[in-house]
Amino acid sequence: MTDRPAVTLSGTSLLPRDSEVDKLVRGVHGDPFSILGPHADGDGVVIRAYLPNALGVEVLARDSDEVLSSMDQGQVPGLFFARLDRPQPYRLSIRWAGGAQVTEDPYSFGPLLGEMDIYLFSEGNHRYMGKVYGAQVTEVDGVPGVRFAVWAPNARRISVVGNFNSWDGRRHPMRHRLPAGVWELFIPRLEPGEPYKYEILGQYGMLPLRADPVALATEMPPGTASVVAAPLEHQWSDQAWMDTRAARQSVEAPISIYELHAGSWRRDGGDEGRLYNWHELAERLIPYVQEMGFTHIELMPIMEHPFGGSWGYQPLSQFAPTARYGSPQDFAAFIDACHQAGIGVILDWVPAHFPTDVHGLGDFDGTALYEYAHPFEGFHQDWDTFIYNLGRTEVHGFMLASAVHWLREFHVDALRVDAVASMLYRDYSRKDGEWIPNRYGGRENLEAIDFLQHLNEVVALEAPGALVIAEESTAFPGVSKPVEQGGLGFSFKWNMGWMHDTLKYIQENPIHRTYHHDKMTFGMIYAYSEHFVLPISHDEVVHGKGSLIDKMPGDRWQKFANLRAYLSFMWTHPGKKLLFMGCEFGQWREWNHDRELDWFLLDEPDHCGAQKLLADLNSVYRQQPALHELDSDPKGFQWLIGDDRGNSVFAWLRRDSSGYPLLVVANFTPVIREGYGVGVPRAGGWLEIFNSDAECYGGSNVGNGGWLEAVEEENHGQPATLSLTLPPLSVVILRPQ
Template sequence: MNEPLRYLYNESYLEKVVNSCNDFPGGLLGPHITQRGLVISVFNPQARHIQIIDRNNGRVFDCSPVTDNGLYGALIGSNTTIDYFLRIFPYYGEPYDTEDIYNFPVQTTTQTGYLFGNGVNYNIYEWLGAHLKTIKGISGVLFTVWAPNAQRVSIVGNFNNWDGRMHQMNRVHDVGIFELFVPYMEAGEIYKYEIKTPEGLPILKTDPFGNYQQLRPDTASIVADLSSYSWGDNSWIEKRSTDNTFEKPMAIYEMHPGSWRKAGVNKDEFMNYRDIAPVLADYIKEMGYTHIELMGIAEHPFDGSWGYQVTGYYAPTSRYGTPEDFMYFVDYMHRNGIYVLLDWVPAHFPKDAHGLGRFDGTCLFEHPDPRRGEHPQWGTYIFNYGKSEVKNFLISNALFWVEKFHIDGLRVDAVASMLYLDYGRENGNWLPNINGGNENLEAMEFLKHLNSIMDKRNPGALVIAEESTAWANITKPPTENGLGFTYKWNMGWMNDFLSYVSTDPLYKKFQHDQLTFSMVYAYSEKFILVLSHDEVVYGKCSMLNKMPGDMPQKYSNLRTTYGFMFAHPGKKLMFMGQDYGQNDEWKDTMELDWFLLDEEPHKQMQQYVKDLLHLYKNEPAFYQQDYNEDGFEWISKDDRENSQVSFVRKTSSGKGNLLFICNFTPVERLHFPVGVPCSGVYTNIFTSDNEKYGGTGLCKSQTLTAQKIEHDSRDYSIQYDMPPLSITVFKYDYVDDKKIEAERKLAEEKRIEQEKKLAEKKMLEEQREQEKVERLAQLRQREEERKQAEQTRVDEERKQTEKAVEEKKKLQRKATKRVDTKPATKATSKATAEKPATKTTAKATAEKPATKTTAKATAEKPATKTAAKATAEKPATKTTAKTTAEKPATKTTAKTTAEKPATKTTTKATAEKSVTKTTAKATAEKSAAKTTAKATAEKPATKTTAK
């Protein structure tokens, strides 16, 4: 013992370290700067000598013993730390080099401990437990454990001969977390924690956060590497996050891996996860199940507990392989389209010495008051849901299975025992809550917290409650004062239904309500209908042997039972062995009686369940509206005398609805009337009485047409030959007859109205056509009248023209005769000139259209030189006629007119007829032209006329 060196140590501290009573040995051991310089201390009771070797220069420092029980120290002298390693000379064996376990920085952060202490460090499984790490370039294992009341915590194992003095851990946080990094340790190393209780008693405990344990009866933890497996189901996890499972089929196959199939010549060995995976996946796909629910995966020491008394919450049981093997199993299921659910037990844990009970010598995980901390029926501890670290332990564990092992959901066991403070207790043996009630308020808050964070972090992951009471709002979200579970086992339906189907048919009518009552509350929660392992153990008989009657009737009853279960709203769960009619109860120590499939009745039963499962998955009416009241309709539910019911399951579209008719008696009923929802054709798509399943084959008809015969308060019905002990499924498309009739009437009214409008339109068109014809006739008549009038006018004008021409000729002849017989005298001209020109003459002259012709004719007359000049200077235009009309007739005109006895008539006729040219020609032919021209030239008004 080096006395000069010992004075550098705190004596009290030193004694606690060497006596293994200190919760922070790092305060003494490892490198420390003192007034004398750097001191390195090592505690190793198994060493006879220790050397410190500087890595940089190879310098060797021999340690001196500070005590006589394993504490060594060396005064390096430097005021700075050095990079060093240790060379250990054990009492037995060869020297070996290692690292100083107290020469590594603390890894647990203040934040980590703070969040854990407040119950919200959801990734605490990444810190607590044993994890492969590399620190300061040295690989090893970092150990952390929560033991706030321990005097000292050590890591023990083969690596240190299970000596608790060798690897004492440091308390690194006020919340009670201990930590130690063990260099060069690898995966596969076994270990435990040696904990010195407040009373100073050392106890050995398995790591609560350990990921792997020894196969029972051994109980040590094993260092595991969970990061080495390469997953191949990323697309599956992505798809799961968007799944709406409420509207999808869910047929769960509950199984116990240890007894599903056995390995070995004597069938007494466990199969490995990797060996189970392909065989199980093929069976699940062939049968048509969608999910598997695994019992007993979390590590448990007692086989007979079936995995419901857990000691290793973070470790898949080593019965079937390593954690990596289990990862392979889950991955294989996902790659084959199969969901994986686990039984999870946060309600209680066993009292095994190596487990969680009295973990640090105190009631750490369990409630300290036995009226809340112990379960009298099961002899187990109950978690203290009011402690933040315990809640964190459980919530983190649920997330661990989903996030690390890609589990698709958890079935939470024994929820009722968590919710009621008096569950399984006698009066006076339970402690009320602060309000004086029997509700476990802390457990309620824990479950809400669990479900909220699961949904937030892992959308699509299921959390299913096995809750056997009528606790309200199990599947409602916490925001609606619910607990937030995704689904709930329908234990009420299971108990009532099994009681009903196991009753002799003669007495079923007295228990008819047990068959129908479940629909009263079917939509109060999101239920899963279950026929679980609990119903085929402890003297309850197998499902087949629950059925009344002889063996053929038992099989018929069982087929009807399964058929009704799948027809009833809710998701489905069946325990292994039930699908082929296992004869005996389930025994966890033996594999299922697969040899029964060599017998025809069991083979037929398996075929029936297989066909039923595939029908269930292929027909949306079975599952699409499981949680919508509109998806179900009773047809006949009160026929207790005949023990028959009929009902409808509907799709959201109304296409492909299903009618179920169930007969729970061994009596066949020919031409049995069944009311139906509507008219149409009903196709028989499935019956449990099919001969290939071992039935009578009574129902041969494939399609039935609904008749307008009222039955079961329905307007339409079918007549059906109902087989004994059977369920038959008819498929149809919904027809709303009332709506159709209303639409027909409306269409008829529209048609009549349309026809009326068309008739009115046609009448109007005909009327318009008639009016058009009449108008055309009137127009034609008017046109004829006009043409006739025009013709009459033309004829009349022609006659008058001819008459006028004749008159003119007569006058001309007379004028010619006068010229020839007596020359015109001046007096005559003067008398004629002095007569005022009449308005008629002027008007007649104005109305003549052929003035130009007249002028031309006049111009052609052999007039006198003066008259010819005047006429030539005038343009032969309408202007001349106008000028003539606007001016009083000249004397010459008057004279000329005076010489014609029929001036008025001739002038008017000449104005209305285009005969000017003829008149002008006649005038030109007058033999007295020269005399007339001369007379005209001698008139005093010649100048005016010329103008």
Template sequence: MSKIISHSLFTDFDISLFKAGKHFRLYEKLGSHLIEVNGEQGVYFAVWAPSAQSVSVIGDFNSWNGNECQLEVRWDSSGIWEGFIPGVQKGAVYKYRIRSFNNNALTEKTDPFSLYCEHPPQTASIVWDLDYKWKDDKWMKSRKDTNALDKPYSVYEVHLGSWKRHQAEDRFLTYRELAEDLVNYVKETGFTHVELMPVMEYPYDPSWGYQLVGYFAPTSRFGTPQDFMYLVDKLHQAGIGVILDWVPSHFPDDGHGLGYFDGSNLYEHPDRRKGYHPDWKSLVFNYGRNEVRAFLISNAIFWLQHYHADGLRVDAVASMLYLDYSREEGGWEPNIFGGRENLDAVSFLKEFNEAVYTNFEGVQTIAEESTAFPMVSRPTFQGGLGFGMKWMMGWMHDTLQYFKRETIYRKYHQNDLTFSMTYAFSENFMLPISHDEVVHGKYSVLGRMPGDEWQQFANLRLLYGYMFTHPGAKLLFMGSEFGQRREWNFAGSLDWHLLESKFNSGIKNVITDLNALYKLNPAMHEKQFSPEGFEWISYDDHQNAVLAFIRKGNNVKGDVIVVCNFTPVVRTDYRIGLPRKGKLVQIFNSDDERYGGSGVTNEAKIKIDKEEYHGKPFSASLVLPPLGVIAFKIS
């Protein structure tokens, strides 16, 4: 193997941008790059390690000898070490051996910008490229319209390792196998998007991917980077958007990772009150350090550019925003104004969103933010954080709490359902029933439902009907769409055999039809984030536990009338007020026998009477099925 050759991909402008925290394509410079120098093929290596006294590239090409390929530090005080090693080829395995100035400690680190990593528990980086011929031009050209906020946004949340396993070999499905099975399934059930729990390389399976080490590398558990591109490509060709879970909130302290990278607190905040998560026992990024901000925003841009992601769901935003998040009194320090907001993190999130929306059309950023922090999904020029959407955690908590109750007591808790409408349009909300709600002793969604088997499934159909007709985008975790009874287990497959049951297959049919209802009726999505898109008919019938409302779009003739009966009692001759004359045509009934329901229904067309009711000039008499939701249009 040849000795290392001095070479740089950095210009002076690159360095100035990097130091200022404004270089958002660092992956084009840092990391390992297959290039040609002076007619020789090889790999250029570059790593940021300002507190190192020496940095070597060790790998299978030099027998892991730390003396042979020592990088040179740049003269410009950027802290970047770099060099070109002739003869190194794609597939070479390597690490950085770093000797620290601080204590002369010697560590071996994974490349923070590696494109591909060894299969855990192995921890080395792999020289790779991003060559791939995409076939999703049609999707990418139409994405700006498809992903707009006035379009349907129904998300299927997936953990790739446990969605389905290869039965004969008892192993994960590969990215390419998922590109057949998962794509066909999502298309069949009608979801508009998938959200993939973190696919970036992570060392520890029970973290579900939320403890990242390889921020630029899709996990090798399921194949190569090109295999993952193939999966995204196939989803796009099927008309399905791809949201990636993104974790800029923390990272593990594994010895080969970002923690104490060059012998100093390089990526993590040096103050443990800001740099350590007591809940997750992980490290927190230093959002006030320019180079760290550039690293994180470059990472977001990378997945949108090279993997054609259509959105980023940002994990644990609340933990970033608050200095006292999950900390005891005395375990945090107020900001310069005496408040508890992490001003560096607030600034970082705004800059991240500005960079994403400036560089890409037709993408969305989504915040998992569990507090009342204001204007999370409002533009930064209005003083907001700049996200496209925010998870509606309050709706999720109140709704699941309501559905857990025995139906006889629900009349005392109607406010659990109606309260969400008092703040539903303060943000662009996505209604989530996510993986977090079906683990850690919380039971599955079905397992929360009261009553006998029939009532449990009827309640589940009612919950989903209420969810899909409520304003906002939707998200449902895998397995919930067919009523999996046990909690999610990351180490196993979903219980696909349950689809042999009429009740479970009925739930899947409900979700398929609700997705169609949501997509095909503009009133269900055109104004889903605007108060103009919703009107109560009746919210105060506590005694019967009934809600009735109207979903509105741009055309009044497309309005959808929704009535929910949250008890197992059939309500006959139940009158509701209506805004105009005509006939009511039923377009959905969660009690349909096809779904496992009892088949209580209304006539095909229901006469609308000129009789004032609920403050409306017209009204009609309906039959409300037990534990059911019904939807109508006026013809």
């Protein structure tokens, strides 16, 4: 197309130059507002609209059905123009082959985002992106519709596409807000529920359609479109919980976490049944968690993720709950119901990496935008994923805003940050020559460290009382140390070393445990270096590792006895507790995300006994301050017997802040030990308040009759001695009468 003289009236072009029209038709025009919409023409105004496949267009008054003008056809089909004698609000009445459409003109609205919203985004400190960017149902100049905003600084043109415009990118190209690289458009009369994507023209051509990075809702997988979400208007009824949350989640509080995968805890109809929605899950899960005595649940990632087999750990929508279980409103109602039942909710959250699906964040605008450009920095070989470039200001802010979104909008009580170790080190899982040092020549990822510190500072301000928990498997110093003291600032850290050591010990045949005795005591050497959570998580019961019960040696009875003793050891050891679903009743098979747990096993006494033991452990743990109050204070723990490797016996004291003691004794052999002397701080009566070998748990019911007396005889540095009967493969807890 060659340029022709433009049609003019009163000295103003009614039609743009052919070259500009050509760009519009080919979908390469980067500034559609320079052509479309109203443009001053002396005392009047020229209105232009590009509506491919439209049969005709009339201009109507905004507040009535008065026809102000019929629009004429321009140089190409679909390009319409008209002139009004004076500027005024208007609508377009568009005739399509399938019917008529009356709507305001998207190109009649001025710039949408405020300067402060753009400034804060560019600065990496816009904490409420979920309320501003993406698709926001709103009103502009009194007109209802949806405002779209997306960051893509290197794109040549971006359009919003969906069913509402037949996925035609020529219909709704966006305005580019320079220099921030943000694109925006208001589409009048669009309503919640509409699927949409972004059509992006990169520097080297058209890209696959992209989902919205700040989408608040998505299609049900395998669909990949974002969905316009109604504003979250849940009426919260959890004020009593929120007012007491900080105390419930302090380092002195009992915290016992039930980790679960929402799609495989239970299903409607068993293994092949449909997934429960959030309301149905709440009706079943909350009473169970209450009955079992857990203080919190931890949900494996529920952010939208394309591949169910990733269990949510490869999310693409950092602001949208997965559509698998319902709407964002449904998820808010689920959390509210948990809070009203006295149960905290922890979300797994993944700021380390994201999947390579073509509709996702990778190469978003034709360049490495969210990820590092160099594969030595930006590609994770183990997981076939991209690594967030948290050193880029906008990406740093994007992930901060995601964290704040879950904590503030959904009242989430804690984020458990996945794969922190992979974020901290540039050489994580890389060979020599496959990683790029930091600016000082070291292996630490300085920008990720800065992000994690900033994250923890921001959470403390934006969501008081909320926790941030690190899954961190190395000896990186100060993970749960305050940022102002040089630490990362996390509330707690998963104690992966304790988990590996103790699982290695308990899997040994009891006759060989004498050679591995230190694995059960080593954790106390560093127990107060961090605020720890003791995790037996999903990672320990998948990928051929076997279930927790199946790790145990011996015959069936011994396997269950070992399981009961191990869980009892864990619940009496310093540190908060986390247990993956199914471990509480001894599920035999490995966890499978496509099947529900084997609840039928509870028809068998030993499985039911293990479940009852765990419920009673939670009860004792919550009721006895000595078992949780000084988890982070060395005064709360004292070894009495840590060196009896010949008998595989351990004994220790737990104390509360007043010094009140509990005695814990563990026997990790299948031998009954009678008359076993243990030093205690008080003579007189001691009550046996817990025995993992009790008959009601499936044990042999060996014990001390519920009560025995300590005599004044110095032993193990204590002034008195108890002569105990130690049941086989067991843990007993006693307290002074």
